[in-house]
Amino acid sequence: PSPPDLGFRRVPTIMGPPAPPHGAPPSPTEAVPSPWLGSWEKLPVIVCRGETPAEVGWSHGEQLRDRIGATLTFYFSLFEEVGLGSEEVRSWGEGFRAEIGAHAPALAEEIAGIAAGAGRADWELFALNARSELLAFAQHRAGKQPPPECTALFCASSACLGQNWDWDSRLDSLPVLLKLPRRGDTPRILTMTEPGILAKVGFNDQGVGVCLNFLAGPPPAAVPTGLPVHCLLRLALSCGTLRGSEELLKASPRHCACHILLADALGQFRMLEFFGTSLERAAADPLAHNHGAGAEEAPIEGAEWQILPPTVVAHTNHYLHPGFAASSKDLAHTRERLQRVGEIVDEFEAAEEDRGAVGSEQQLGLAKRILGDRHGYPRSILFNKADGMSAQGTIATVCTVLMELRSLRMHVTRGSAMAQQFFQVPLLESSL
Numbered sequence: 001p002s003p004p005d006l007g008f009r010r011v012p013t014i015m016g017p018p019a020p021p022h023g024a025p026p027s028p029t030e031a032v033p034s035p036w037l038g039s040w041e042k043l044p045v046i047v048c049r050g051e052t053p054a055e056v057g058w059s060h061g062e063q064l065r066d067r068i069g070a071t072l073t074f075y076f077s078l079f080e081e082v083g084l085g086s087e088e089v090r091s092w093g094e095g096f097r098a099e100i101g102a103h104a105p106a107l108a109e110e111i112a113g114i115a116a117g118a119g120r121a122d123w124e125l126f127a128l129n130a131r132s133e134l135l136a137f138a139q140h141r142a143g144k145q146p147p148p149e150c151t152a153l154f155c156a157s158s159a160c161l162g163q164n165w166d167w168d169s170r171l172d173s174l175p176v177l178l179k180l181p182r183r184g185d186t187p188r189i190l191t192m193t194e195p196g197i198l199a200k201v202g203f204n205d206q207g208v209g210v211c212l213n214f215l216a217g218p219p220p221a222a223v224p225t226g227l228p229v230h231c232l233l234r235l236a237l238s239c240g241t242l243r244g245s246e247e248l249l250k251a252s253p254r255h256c257a258c259h260i261l262l263a264d265a266l267g268q269f270r271m272l273e274f275f276g277t278s279l280e281r282a283a284a285d286p287l288a289h290n291h292g293a294g295a296e297e298a299p300i301e302g303a304e305w306q307i308l309p310p311t312v313v314a315h316t317n318h319y320l321h322p323g324f325a326a327s328s329k330d331l332a333h334t335r336e337r338l339q340r341v342g343e344i345v346d347e348f349e350a351a352e353e354d355r356g357a358v359g360s361e362q363q364l365g366l367a368k369r370i371l372g373d374r375h376g377y378p379r380s381i382l383f384n385k386a387d388g389m390s391a392q393g394t395i396a397t398v399c400t401v402l403m404e405l406r407s408l409r410m411h412v413t414r415g416s417a418m419a420q421q422f423f424q425v426p427l428l429e430s431s432l
Contacts, residue, residue, distance in 0.1 A: 042423050043192065043399065043412055045177045050113075053106045056180060057113020060196075061120075064176065067195035068118040068125075071174055075131050078168070082138040092134050093127030095224030100126065100231060103253055107198060107231050114196055128196050130228035133256065136220040145216065147395045148332035151381050152211035152259070153314040153341065155367055156267040156285060158360035162402035162411075163201060163211040163261075164371050164382060165192070169396040177412065177425055178202075189237045190410055190427040192401050199234035205427055206240040207265025207405040213315050216329040217257025218276040226253030229260075229274075236260065242268050250279055257328075259315050265405040271315055275324045282320035283313060311349060312366070314341040333379035340381055344370050364402065364411070368422070371400045 046063050050056035061068060079089050101108040108126075115125040127134065139146055152163035165175075171194070180189040182205070191202025203209030210233050227235070232254060236245040242264040249260065249272060256274045259282070263269040271282040281288075316338045317331035348366050373381040384396030402411040402422070411422040 053109035054113040057110035058117040061114035061117025064195040093123035096130040097126040155363040158363040159405040161209045161263045172398045211261040213259040221255040225255040
């Protein structure tokens with residue numbers, strides 16, 4: 001059981017209608033009522049069903065029709081604010097439909113299924129799943145710096161993975177938790193995401209999890225190129241091993257500027273930095289280079305890991321790999337946030353030095369303390385009111401997500417993590 005001072009509460013699951021029969025085209029149905037729209041108390045849990053990608057997508061789209069409509073309204077308005085007209089957005093959406101269809105056809109089928117279930121045009125959902133690439137292109141064209149986003153961390157000894165999702169505060173009533181079914185070799189998945197988007201922060205039933213930080217890298221692609229980052233996250237979650245996820249990400253064509261933190265229940269981790277079409281490990285668990293003869297890279301030069309992994313590894317919004325750092329820019333207060341993580345960990349280790357072994361509950365508490373830290377506000381880990389993508393928006397911590405990869409449980413709080421009102425969401429009922 002969780003310690004009482006953490007304030008855990010169970011989130012009710014919203015179970016949607018069954019997917020259309022296998023092999024049968026979905027028929028139009030009445031939209032599922034959405035009484036949770038505008039709720040500030042918690043993120044709804046949506047259970048998707050289906051035996052094929054199209055059926056799973058239909059289940060997603062049909063249950064979240066209202067939220068997907070609201071999300072599209074938000075992003076199409078944002079696209080316009082940053083200089084992307086509707087025809088240009090449509091061209092990008094159709095271009096990414098071809099790219100995703102060529103490199104990840106199952107994901108393309110699922111996105112098309114989401115569109116069908118939500119009663120929207122295909123290109124709208126493909127553009128939505130590539131919203132990061134569209135916004136990066138528009139910002140670069142306008143000569144603007146991306147806003148600050150997200151602090152991610154991993155406690156290796158307890159396999160606790162998590163992050164703050166910092167984004168436009170106008171979107172903070174829309175995110176959901178998706179439970180995606182096992183299909184063949186694809187594991188069950190629990191992910192916090194935006195309605196209509198395949199995945200974001202999450203983990204699967206094999207204990208493999210992902211977090212995301214956006215970075216300021218090379219000029220973005222001017223045309224749809226490879227797989228959008230949200231598709232990459234979903235691909236990583238489709239693998240049963242951390243090594244398989246890393247290899248799949250390396251093999252996937254893409255053009256993006258971000259960091260994906262991969263971790264698993266064994267305490268292994270990979271900090272993968274994407275710099276346009278390039279990908280490098282910024283850091284990895286101490287034994288990464290011993291996993292398979294010649295299959296893994298040597299440790300990064302200058303990364304002085306001990307025999308045991310550090311208490312916490314973290315990433316904010318600047319490149320750590322020396323090959324990328326010299327030719328990139330920092331996003332706002334990224335170094336202050338990373339330094340603050342180190343200070344909190346030092347305080348934690350000093351306080352625990354005389355208490356013996358530190359358990360998973362203590363490390364979960366440490367992760368919450370880090371992600372809820374307001375030291376140095378407004379240049380803090382948990383923050384709001386930073387400049388947004390446009391004059392109308394501000395950046396804030398929309399929610400905090402922590403994942404226990406061994407017990408397969410997610411802990412989520414909306415807005416301020418300092419309130420410690422985390423909701424506990426199991427991937428499987430046996431995870432309780």
